[in-house]
Amino acid sequence: MAATTTAKTLPMAKALNESLRKALETDPKVLIMGEDVGKLGGVFRITDGLQKDFGEGRVIDTPLAESGIIGTAIGLALRGYRPVAEIQFDGFVFPAYDQIVTQLAKMHARALGKVKLPVVIRIPYGGGIGAVEHHSESPEALFAHVAGLKCVSPSNPSDAYWMLQQAIASDDPVIFFEPKRRYWDKGEVDTEAIPGPLHKAAVVREGTDLTLVAYGPMVKTCLEAAAAAEEEGKSLEVVDLRSISPLDFDTVQTSVEKTGRLVVVHEAPVFFGSGAELAARVTERCFYHLEAPVLRVGGFHAPYPPARLEEEYLPNLDRVLEAVDRALAY
Amino acid sequence: MAATTTAKTLPMAKALNESLRKALETDPKVLIMGEDVGKLGGVFRITDGLQKDFGEGRVIDTPLAESGIIGTAIGLALRGYRPVAEIQFDGFVFPAYDQIVTQLAKMHARALGKVKLPVVIRIPYGGGIGAVEHHSESPEALFAHVAGLKCVSPSNPSDAYWMLQQAIASDDPVIFFEPKRRYWDKGEVDTEAIPGPLHKAAVVREGTDLTLVAYGPMVKTCLEAAAAAEEEGKSLEVVDLRSISPLDFDTVQTSVEKTGRLVVVHEAPVFFGSGAELAARVTERCFYHLEAPVLRVGGFHAPYPPARLEEEYLPNLDRVLEAVDRALAY
């Protein structure tokens, strides 16, 4: 979205905060719930000031129990509310996994459409902030595999603002993955703009030699890689998926039909990760266009390492470019 | 394994039962725990008679709480036991997901190898038995993505017997997926044989035109498909993966280098499923050998349907052959 007079420059964290504020203002059924979302404003301050302005009835500090948070959010949704639940860190969503997978995801279908579950689960995810165990994971594949859920992840403040608006407006459960290492990156947000569809990917840099696909935290990394590659005379197109379920294969396909090569980048482990699904489907769709196999850059099949190793562990410019070189060598 | 004098013909359920009995006899540290595994012998009778013979101290009926089952199994393993936990049905493993993913899978690494977690989690999985909701799912991808776990699934009684022996002997946590619709299928089991490695795939039918890859319940379906295809003059090779994490890409690669075409079949939803990982990796390894994209046959991106629709929902001979035709048409 181009800058207009109504645009302001905000870090992603603040864009999310403003988006939540807007939702609370606009729809009295919107509730915010989670651990420490009240006075503290969340450990990342995404809900800063909201309880003060909207009260404890709308911005709810919950007991320390994630299954309880999601289970009661489901009940509130059945009663007509639109809960936006915060999970404090990626690694702490698993106690709620049963409620998400067996209840939240399936209840609309179970009821033959008679009930709707407009629940948003915000999860700050990914690494790069030097944290201890369980605070740096990227579990999106574990949700994308599950029908009934939608999964999205913004890469910049504008998308953070608008995609959260759209997720809250959606009548389906949405897992909203926030790239925590990008919380403090600034960007323009036009709160008066008319946003594009939630589940559409965006070509964020055009190129001709190879397509880089990423989402959330890795979009910036890919843009940097594309800039570096340009200096070496390689023209990389970068697609920001924005949505992980559904995946916008059309946009990726169009790009790959142009470039003939695809590298998928994410922080999550490669094995059974998003890159696998993209590689499988894109290869099927673009079999005769692909001049190289789809390559994947991502986490290893190992627990997220201690902070002093994360720089080596996380996909970075070098690892992306190495994969680019390998793909171009075909 | 060829039939010998020590071989007997058993249904898979009985083979599993005998394997557990053998483990209890051989190693006093082996424990069986789960809901209704005692007097009832489990809802599928896999533990039939074991409590009677080994006592309540070794075959333990647990409270109705899956997180509790796995969490205490972890504690027992830390104390030197080798628990074999039964989850009653695939759809009920999710309350234990946190313990499995954040504790069981990571504790060995967290302890820098100082502790071992020889825990086996047996999960009867998959559909085809006309059951109600949550009783027919195939959640293997949700475990294979997680480092620290191993995932296997036998397709026949002999593998059921031996792979369970090996899983129990393994010092790593193993998720043992039992294809419940094949529990009553009979096969030869030689309890004196020397089994091959746990994580190695098996070529269960040789062919030249295309490779079918499957595991657990779909191996039989693929063998039937191959037999039907033969009548049409098509020679299909069938690979039984046996192990889902790790995946034995070498065996698949060898086959695909011969046939040039691959179709992966599983009951689990295709989106972010095992087929995606296989397609991605095999395409990377066999890029110049593949004459068609890897095609996937599996579940839809929808909740497992009510029983009256499962016949249409589940991959069957026709759906496999349709994919084979599509692959051969390239």
Add this chain to the structure above:
Amino acid sequence: MTVESTAARSKPRRSSGKRTTTSGTRKRSQAAARPELVQLLTPEGERVEHPDYSVDLTPDELRGLYRDMVLTRRFDAEATALQRQGELGLWASLLGQEAAQIGSGRALRDDDYVFPTYREHGVAWCRGVDPTNLLGMFRGVNNGGWDPYSNNFHLYTIVIGSQALHATGYAMGVAKDGADSAVVAYFGDGASSQGDVAEAFTFSAVYNAPVVFFCQNNQWAISEPTERQSRVPIYQRAAGFGFPGVRVDGNDVLAVLAVTRAALEHARSGQGPMLVEAFTYRMGAHTTSDDPTRYRKDAEREAWEAKDPILRMRTYLEKEGLIDADWLSGLDEESDALAQRVREAIRTMPDPDTMAIFENVYADGHALVDEERARFAEYLASFADEEGR
């Protein structure tokens, strides 16, 4: 170490209508002042008093409770028969739990909302859910065939204990709305071990949510006796979370009604959650797939048959002269008619359309579902073409 229930203080709200005082036949319950088990009608059909709980019902209401139990049992027996005949894939019988379900179900107001397990056929009956609708999921044509909002009766939930949290959240919403209705979460003795149920206790207590936890302790969780779940009575669990718990004779429809009314009133009046443990017995198998002879003795069942919830009510009504042979044969006819209606309904129940696989996965749609639906339709059409050739 026992935990006293404090539920007693909130008196049940009385429904209007003419009442017969049946105190002539009432005796004080045998045990000491506040017996652990609340009982108003003994297995022998004698009315007894309880210091904290009472009901005062019209003859019509009393007969109505009996009728509800009889019809529910008949429906349940029919469903079991239909399973044997292959019309249902499975059935979870409520045999023996009629009083627990009818007593609690009849304590509800229309605007209360219920979260059942998979066995609350009697509660569904009280809510006005058409019994044939309950059969859909057991036949395998759907995963829950009714609109939860039309009767304020949620879909059956199979994942043990998870609905306790939904009920708590719903009740938090009720409180937010300033409504004075209440919510009931049904669950079993086995479910009491699930973390979700404990979390529901915590959330409801902390938010003072108007929810009644109604635990049918039917002594068994499939093959496991209640001692595998708790070494003290389940109602005592509540006190440690800061709200009252009470154990009621779950085979005594009057006591269940009285106690549930009191619990609902407790919730409505802003005092927060309450736990009711209905002490009852699963007289049949866990489901039609189960074989209880593997784990329990006939003698146990026989002992409980003597406490049958329907028999004792009949004895009482007959003793009080509230029913006679005519009335009973009218009820028999009604039962037969219900059974026949259910039989017919099941035989004409249509199988779902194949493409229903793709319906209602999402409320707002999903590109992949659309794609898979289209492809599958094409695939199916290809057979039609072949057949058409």
Add this chain to the structure above:
Amino acid sequence: MTVESTAARSKPRRSSGKRTTTSGTRKRSQAAARPELVQLLTPEGERVEHPDYSVDLTPDELRGLYRDMVLTRRFDAEATALQRQGELGLWASLLGQEAAQIGSGRALRDDDYVFPTYREHGVAWCRGVDPTNLLGMFRGVNNGGWDPYSNNFHLYTIVIGSQALHATGYAMGVAKDGADSAVVAYFGDGASSQGDVAEAFTFSAVYNAPVVFFCQNNQWAISEPTERQSRVPIYQRAAGFGFPGVRVDGNDVLAVLAVTRAALEHARSGQGPMLVEAFTYRMGAHTTSDDPTRYRKDAEREAWEAKDPILRMRTYLEKEGLIDADWLSGLDEESDALAQRVREAIRTMPDPDTMAIFENVYADGHALVDEERARFAEYLASFADEEGR
């Protein structure tokens, strides 16, 4: 509605050694016969008696407890300082909880096994874990740097409440082995809301496992006060699961020692689990990342400072003439030496080798890990080659 603790009946096991009777200075605790909070040493440093719990310690033992608390606090302060200096990524301070941790830690036998949270630095100290080992995970060089078996002290667990189940399973194993040791699960007030903790209560009660649940109620779970977790005192939770719970003054090292010993004895003697709630206060921030000024008043902290666990012990020891200036300055020197040792250790703590990413993922190996390790080594080598050129 209160739940009486029955813990009293099992008397604490006495450690051998000469004892001083300090009863001259003892008073009966002010409250009624069985006050809710077990206390043996008032905030003013006066010894009081409790009808159910007592300790009888030698001067050396008394001084030892004080020394443990002082050294632990010093270590903790040093770690906080190291975090500020950038040597640690994070630190979770135990400031204010020294008595709860040293009192319980010193109640343990060597063969008891401990499952801590991430804040049990004082317990680790009692177990003999080298304090510098605790820093590894906070520095980011590992996720737990010690061998749990060498000190029977498990790794720190971050996922709230999950270790309660591990402790229960371990205790089930202890019972199976016929050993008479016990297991302790530490957790916080916040953790009491997690389903896993409730399930641990259920399992331990049903199997009568020798486990002591030691809840440090430090009044806060990050920004949430304990009322967000429970509307009644946490120790009361136990009764509803069928085992005793007791609340002890968590800033009173003597009372914590006495109560934990009794609880361990309860477990050892085959009576199953027990819950100890140590009522204490987190004097610092939740972690170095936290800013408590956003959610709590200084006055609250000040009120708790008056109940400081170390101060009261010092007052008592001084009054009793058990310590003097010399002894105290010796302890100061010891503290300084410890702090210096920690500082030096952290500065020389090596970063892990990059390839450690692939180590210990599996005990028996995994083909994919091998493949990824090899590829990554090649990848890294390619840079070395480039640099080497």
